[in-house]
Amino acid sequence: MSEVTQTQITDMVEASGSSECSILLSTVKSLANWSRKHSVWPLPLGLSCCGIEFMATAANRYDMARFGMEVARFSPRQADLLLVAGTLTYKMAQVMTRLYDQMAEPKWVISMGACASSGGMYRSYPVVQGIDEFIPVDFYISGCPPRPDSVLNVLMKLQDKIDRDRSYELTLASPDAPSPLRVDEIAVLPGKRHGPPVALATDGERYVKQGPQKIMARGVKPQEGR
Amino acid sequence: MSKVTTSCMKYTDDAPEGVSEAAQSALAPLDVRWSEHPELGGWPGCLVETVRFAEACAALRDSAGFDMLVDHTAVDYPDRKPERFTVLALLMNMTTQERLMVRCRVADGASVPTLCDLWKSADWAERETFDMFGIPFEGHPDLTRIYMPQDFDGWPLRRDFPMQGHNRFRD
Numbered sequence: 001m002s003e004v005t006q007t008q009i010t011d012m013v014e015a016s017g018s019s020e021c022s023i024l025l026s027t028v029k030s031l032a033n034w035s036r037k038h039s040v041w042p043l044p045l046g047l048s049c050c051g052i053e054f055m056a057t058a059a060n061r062y063d064m065a066r067f068g069m070e071v072a073r074f075s076p077r078q079a080d081l082l083l084v085a086g087t088l089t090y091k092m093a094q095v096m097t098r099l100y101d102q103m104a105e106p107k108w109v110i111s112m113g114a115c116a117s118s119g120g121m122y123r124s125y126p127v128v129q130g131i132d133e134f135i136p137v138d139f140y141i142s143g144c145p146p147r148p149d150s151v152l153n154v155l156m157k158l159q160d161k162i163d164r165d166r167s168y169e170l171t172l173a174s175p176d177a178p179s180p181l182r183v184d185e186i187a188v189l190p191g192k193r194h195g196p197p198v199a200l201a202t203d204g205e206r207y208v209k210q211g212p213q214k215i216m217a218r219g220v221k222p223q224e225g226r
Numbered sequence: 227m228s229k230v231t232t233s234c235m236k237y238t239d240d241a242p243e244g245v246s247e248a249a250q251s252a253l254a255p256l257d258v259r260w261s262e263h264p265e266l267g268g269w270p271g272c273l274v275e276t277v278r279f280a281e282a283c284a285a286l287r288d289s290a291g292f293d294m295l296v297d298h299t300a301v302d303y304p305d306r307k308p309e310r311f312t313v314l315a316l317l318m319n320m321t322t323q324e325r326l327m328v329r330c331r332v333a334d335g336a337s338v339p340t341l342c343d344l345w346k347s348a349d350w351a352e353r354e355t356f357d358m359f360g361i362p363f364e365g366h367p368d369l370t371r372i373y374m375p376q377d378f379d380g381w382p383l384r385r386d387f388p389m390q391g392h393n394r395f396r397d
Binding site: 090091094123124125126 | 390
């Protein structure tokens with residue numbers, strides 16, 4: 001692999017515009033998928049007991065490191081997989097959507113356990129009835145909490161999914177091209193997920209736009225200086 | 227199990243057994259009424275006027291040695307007119323181990339004097355009561371929601387709040 005230089009990959013990608021070079025393009029995608037699926041760095045969002053079970057999955061008895069996933073990153077900038085483990089409240093949902101927005105493409109999401117997938121037994125006002133109200137989900141794990149076996153099973157399925165992935169395009173972005181990230185609106189990022197916007201505006205952004213009027217709707221004036 | 231929607235507490239002018247002389251004399255000028263029976267946990271309780279709630283607590287703290295605010299919360303009795311809420315403060319004298327529950331009644335939308343000037347710990351307790359019941363506390367330094375998101379609509383611990391189906395992204 002060391003003989004494949006960046007220049008060679010670039011040449012292959014550029015040549016892929018013509019149909020006779022699609023084999024080369026396929027090879028490059030296989031290479032990219034192979035490296036991606038063996039270096040999925042999870043961002044564990046441990047919100048309740050599922051987080052403990054994720055720790056068991058990462059520890060030496062079940063040893064997630066066998067799949068190249070031992071590097072749990074607590075920075076979304078360095079993570080590929082958002083693993084939402086536990087009960088998500090609406091107040092925490094804004095943190096989760098912000099983390100998801102900050103992750104670089106390509107990114108995947110696993111909803112771990114009954115609470116993250118459907119609200120679980122908490123059919124109540126503060127609990128989000130499934131994280132897919134906010135972000136797209138690749139895999140749901142059943143269980144309350146799921147055993148580490150289930151988590152490993154789904155992680156392997158995720159590897160298969162990454163390996164099958166042919167949806168993205170390998171293109172060279174011009175340095176003069178405008179950045180896809182915009183501050184004031186939802187950005188549609190080119191890459192793995194074409195189609196609808198990847199995430200709703202975060203709760204904090206909605207709050208900034210709407211202002212504090214709605215907060216004190218019941219006849220209480222907002223405090224000065226807030 | 228039937229739903230308790232009105233308070234069944236009865237009040238008299240005489241203090242029950244176990245209330246110290248100091249507490250009685252501290253509350254004497256405030257025209258309080260005492261509950262007939264010991265309340266939950268055997269605490270004696272008293273009912274004061276809403277506007278004198280903080281005044282009563284200050285008198286108990288300064289004159290009768292009730293130096294600890296154990297809890298500060300509210301109860302909703304939706305069928306009681308016109309004052310549906312009972313706001314209560316559980317006080318304790320750390321020296322004599324004496325305990326006392328101070329109550330006041332408040333209607334929907336009316337405010338209660340804050341206890342933040344007396345006990346720092348009343349700050350978050352009152353924010354929680356505001357968050358859950360929508361009872362404003364007059365003089366509170368920062369009366370905002372503490373548990374729920376700032377743009378949440380509704381007061382979850384009121385009895386008429388729906389048990390399920392309240393979802394601000396689906397309505």
